[in-house]
Amino acid sequence: MARKLYHGPITDVSFDGEVCQHAGECVRGMPEVFDVHKRPWANPEAADTPELADKLRAVVGRCPSGALEIVEHA
Numbered sequence: 862m863a864r865k866l867y868h869g870p871i872t873d874v875s876f877d878g879e880v881c882q883h884a885g886e887c888v889r890g891m892p893e894v895f896d897v898h899k900r901p902w903a904n905p906e907a908a909d910t911p912e913l914a915d916k917l918r919a920v921v922g923r924c925p926s927g928a929l930e931i932v933e934h935a
């Protein structure tokens with residue numbers, strides 16, 4: 862499966878479902894962005910302030926598998 866890209870206003874997030882360990886760090890850390898009951902399940906649109914974008918970077922940084930990655934805007 863290819864890595865998917867989810868767009869946000871400050872930063873994008875990419876996700877590779879093949880390496881996700883389903884540890885749940887993301888959904889626990891930032892449920893307003895990561896919600897497996899929604900489509901798309903990752904919605905970095907919700908991280909629309911510099912503070913929320915920093916929180917998103919921190920939560921993605923705790924992803925133990927590397928499935929989630931921050932993609933900064935150019």
Ligand code: SF4
Pocket residue numbers: 880881882883884885886887888923924925926927928929
């Ligand atoms: S934190 Fe990473 S490994 Fe854990 S569920 Fe989320 S994407 Fe998957």
